[in-house]
Amino acid sequence: MGFLKRFFGGSAAVQQLPSGTITVDRTGAIMTSTVSSVYPQPLLRDIGRDVLSLFREARTAQVPLSEVCLQFGSLHVTARELRSGAIIFLLPQTTLLATPTRSRP
Numbered sequence: 001m002g003f004l005k006r007f008f009g010g011s012a013a014v015q016q017l018p019s020g021t022i023t024v025d026r027t028g029a030i031m032t033s034t035v036s037s038v039y040p041q042p043l044l045r046d047i048g049r050d051v052l053s054l055f056r057e058a059r060t061a062q063v064p065l066s067e068v069c070l071q072f073g074s075l076h077v078t079a080r081e082l083r084s085g086a087i088i089f090l091l092p093q094t095t096l097l098a099t100p101t102r103s104r105p
Contacts, residue, residue, distance in 0.1 A: 017075050017092035024048035025085040035090065051079045051086050 020035035028049035035044060051068070058065035070077040071093075078089040 018044070018090045019092055020090055022048055022088045022090070023082075023085065024052065024088070026052070028052055028085075031085070047077075047088060047090075048086070051077075051088055054079075055081045055086065 016039075018035045018039045020033065022030055022035060022044055023032040024045075025031050028045060030041070030044060030048060033044065054068060055065060065081070067078070067080045070079075074093045076091045076093055078091075080087050
């Protein structure tokens, strides 16, 4: 997936990981996004195109794939294929996120 090179390659500058949801159409164009507008749009487009490519390759290989969950270091990516494209959930994993626990009476 080419977008990973943009996270981990190049300069040593610290960049905040994206958080939110992207909906892309069949061509990879971003239809809706809840990711901060500060985050580079070309990188979000790359993520969308790579996810669509993954679903296309699975279809070509006749592998039934409608959802994929990927964990890249501190970034959790979940993508679901839609009729008109895909919806992609981006969630940075940090130690500050609380894990759900059951409340006891």
